[in-house]
Amino acid sequence: MILVGGTASKGLTRRLAQIMNVEIADVIIKRFPDQEVYIRIMSKLADKDVVIVQTTHPDENLFELLVLQETVRAQKPRSMTTIIPYFGYGRQDRAFNEGEVVTASMVAKMIQRTTHRVILVDPHKEYITDFFDIPVRSLTAVKPLSERLKDLKPDLILAPDIGAYPRVKKVAEVIGCQSDHLDKHRINGETVEMEDKELKVDGKIVAIVDDIISTGGTMAAAIKQLKSQGAKAVYAACTHGLFIGGAIEKLTAAGCERVIATDTLEGQFSFVSVASIIAEELQGKAPKGGAKLSKDAPGTFDE
Numbered sequence: 450m451i452l453v454g455g456t457a458s459k460g461l462t463r464r465l466a467q468i469m470n471v472e473i474a475d476v477i478i479k480r481f482p483d484q485e486v487y488i489r490i491m492s493k494l495a496d497k498d499v500v501i502v503q504t505t506h507p508d509e510n511l512f513e514l515l516v517l518q519e520t521v522r523a524q525k526p527r528s529m530t531t532i533i534p535y536f537g538y539g540r541q542d543r544a545f546n547e548g549e550v551v552t553a554s555m556v557a558k559m560i561q562r563t564t565h566r567v568i569l570v571d572p573h574k575e576y577i578t579d580f581f582d583i584p585v586r587s588l589t590a591v592k593p594l595s596e597r598l599k600d601l602k603p604d605l606i607l608a609p610d611i612g613a614y615p616r617v618k619k620v621a622e623v624i625g626c627q628s629d630h631l632d633k634h635r636i637n638g639e640t641v642e643m644e645d646k647e648l649k650v651d652g653k654i655v656a657i658v659d660d661i662i663s664t665g666g667t668m669a670a671a672i673k674q675l676k677s678q679g680a681k682a683v684y685a686a687c688t689h690g691l692f693i694g695g696a697i698e699k700l701t702a703a704g705c706e707r708v709i710a711t712d713t714l715e716g717q718f719s720f721v722s723v724a725s726i727i728a729e730e731l732q733g734k735a736p737k738g739g740a741k742l743s744k745d746a747p748g749t750f751d752e
């Protein structure tokens with residue numbers, strides 16, 4: 450097996466290579482002055498099992514992945530697995546209004562064109578795997594995130610909305626503490642409203658866990674409610690930390706003590722790595738229950 454790391458997932462690729470003790474391919478990725486991408490793979494990949502690791506956000510990283518896949522394919526590898534730590538466009542998972550397309554599905558179709566199988570980490574909705582017609586596996590960062598949060602000794606793990614609650618329940622089970630959820634209503638991309646709820650958090654340590662922190666609006670609203678009810682410390686944790694605009698300032702102003710994200714999006718808050726769960730999957734050690742693997746053996750590429 451040999452890894453090919455895209456620009457968006459260099460650190461994760463390194464950590465994965467270390468855990469699995471496998472080689473990272475020598476790849477030149479550059480941008481021309483007009484920002485078009487240039488890729489050249491120096492390593493020999495013919496007849497090898499190639500694993501590409503690349504988050505597909507923002508768009509330039511999605512396009513880089515497509516060029517990477519094509520460049521790998523030109524060398525005729527034995528198999529190609531595409532790991533997408535953060536699947537961009539995952540929140541456009543259905544047509545919300547007339548005149549829209551399901552962009553997440555469109556992106557899945559683009560990616561599957563040139564790979565044998567796909568591995569996602571905490572896609573925004575599980576049914577995103579159904580947008581692929583090739584073998585696809587969805588992994589969850591619950592274990593590494595829980596291990597990190599356990600050190601902070603939380604009394605309660607809170608979901609900002611009911612959609613995030615199944616993951617939160619699992620985190621609380623691993624840690625061995627209580628869980629609950631708030632009820633969020635999204636007004637638009639930047640504004641959310643949180644219903645008032647009595648949470649009995651006076652003097653307690655609470656970790657709010659969501660799949661994504663984007664503008665920070667959801668977390669900030671939840672943190673404010675917890676602080677107003679006397680929570681001693683509030684932590685904000687997520688798998689995918691986009692931290693758009695002033696998200697961190699918003700969280701801090703709301704009273705957040707610490708922000709924790711994984712390396713599906715690499716940045717200053719990527720305190721948790723998902724390398725171990727990806728390695729388990731690649732080494733065939735991952736638990737099979739729950740996750741979907743539609744077909745087993747990789748097929749051959751259409752020429």
Ligand code: R5P
Binds near residue numbers: 540609641667668
């Ligand atoms: C929404 O369904 C997601 O799970 C997150 O709650 C949302 O994407 C967070 O966005 P923001 O940080 O902009 O409130």
